[in-house]
Amino acid sequence: MAGRGSRLRPHSLTVPKPLIPVAGQPIVHRLVKDIAKVLKQPIEEIAFVLGDPAWFGDDVVTSLEDLAKGLGAKASIYRQDLPLGTGHAIMCAKPSLSGPAVIAYADTLIRAEFDLDPTADSVIWTKEVENPEAYGVVKLNDNQEIVELVEKPDTFVSNQAVIGIYYFKDVAVLKGKLQEILDENVMNGGEYQINDGIKRMMADGKVFKTGTVDEWMDCGNKxxxxxxxxxxxxxxxxxxxxxxxxxxxxxxxxxxxxxxxxxxxxxxxxxxxxxxxxxxxxxxxxxxxxxxxxxxxxxxxxxxxxxxxxxxxxxxxxxxxxxxxxxxxxxxx
The missing domain is CATH 2.160.10.10 (Hexapeptide repeat proteins)
Structure with missing residues (x-):
């Protein structure tokens, strides 16, 4: 949640976008609570990747610590000082990247009810959309496993759009792949991307499945x-x-x-x-x-x-x- 939320200005000029209330609660509070409902298991730690302390200050940290405490978890606060992409942001929380974990972008809300597939090494949450050419989508094989991530496809690949929430049975595997990306300076659009780490996991034979949400609600602009x-x-x-x-x-x-x-x-x-x-x-x-x-x-x-x-x-x-x-x-x- 380190971005400045420029598309939601002027509201995000004075309040970080993930903390802008929707239906009475900050966006990130609702998202974390909704993910907790889907997981149906205890949460030990919630790691928040924030931006500049001058923008994400002590009041923001206190709010997030209270959110984690309310779910019986400890809060870990990390900072992304430069906007170098999703893969870089995740690696800013490197000390917390072990064991089972969910990674989520904090500008979206969901409604979902499903069980995580125990046979999967990772679950990428998706939503069926009518215009998949406008989204990043997953390509599935005959076993309904994800074999490729395709950004805004010109020809039909699937109608399952990636919404920016991921589950990893052991997130340390992703950490290892993202470290390779950083060490090799592999960038797309001038940034280090989570997708490049995921693709390397797929190349190693890791099993990726979809978890389809019923509702996907964005908070990108007014x-x-x-x-x-x-x-x-x-x-x-x-x-x-x-x-x-x-x-x-x-x-x-x-x-x-x-x-x-x-x-x-x-x-x-x-x-x-x-x-x-x-x-x-x-x-x-x-x-x-x-x-x-x-x-x-x-x-x-x-x-x-x-x-x-x-x-x-x-x-x-x-x-x-x-x-x-x-x-x-x-x-x-």
């Missing part, structure tokens, strides 16, 4: 993140496992059309929100209609008619624009 918030709220409402409307929220002549997330000490005055709205803690919304939007904490909104909007923390907004994207500490009055 529009996609709002769509992910919408879908996640629907899933959470259906599950009934999370309290989505805080008891401390206050409604004055207002209405909530579910599903919505409403944080602590939110005040709604003469306002209708929903469906598919997330509102962070200590936000006040007055004389407004808000739907299909993401609004973070400590923000004041008045006289708004919002749809497909994403608004950051500590914002003051008073106006009639509808589809907007406003970063933290902005004022529009």
């Amino acid at each position: 529009s996609i993140t709002i769509e992910t918030n919408q879908r996640m709220l629907g899933f959470l409402k259906e599950d009934g496992e999370e309290e989505l409307i805080a008891a401390s929220s206050k409604l004055e002549n207002s209405k909530i059309i579910e599903p919505c997330f409403v944080g602590e000490n939110v005040v709604l005055k003469n306002t209708t929100i929903g469906p598919f709205v997330s509102v962070g803690n200590n936000t006040i919304i007055e004389n407004s209609i808000v739907k299909n939007s993401l609004i973070q904490t400590h923000t004041s909104i008045k006289n708004a008619n919002l749809d497909n909007a994403m608004i950051g923390n500590h914002v003051k907004y008073n106006g009639d624009f509808k589809s907007i994207s406003i970063g933290d500490y902005s004022i529009l009055e």
